[in-house]
Amino acid sequence: MADISSKIKSVASNIRQIRERKGYTQEYLAMKLGISQNAYSKIELGYTKITLERLFHIARLIETDVISLLGEEPAEEQLHQRRAASM
Numbered sequence: 001m002a003d004i005s006s007k008i009k010s011v012a013s014n015i016r017q018i019r020e021r022k023g024y025t026q027e028y029l030a031m032k033l034g035i036s037q038n039a040y041s042k043i044e045l046g047y048t049k050i051t052l053e054r055l056f057h058i059a060r061l062i063e064t065d066v067i068s069l070l071g072e073e074p075a076e077e078q079l080h081q082r083r084a085a086s087m
Helices: 002-022 026-033 037-045 052-061 066-070 075-086
Strands: none
Touching: 002 037, 002 066, 026 037, 026 052, 052 066
């Protein structure tokens, strides 16, 4: 169970990192998702179980793919690796 918990925290952290890099606020994404800022905050903290539908919606809003959000290494590192591979 601890392994699943750490993966959930990793996804939440990836969402937060990408959101911050894009300059989006929690309030903005919460509004787009039709939830409160408090509810959105719980997603980023890993306190709320996220549905697959919501995960895809968040990925679309922060202009990334779901695979980036599910990755265990930081989203920032994944981005650098993809850029290097495409050069």
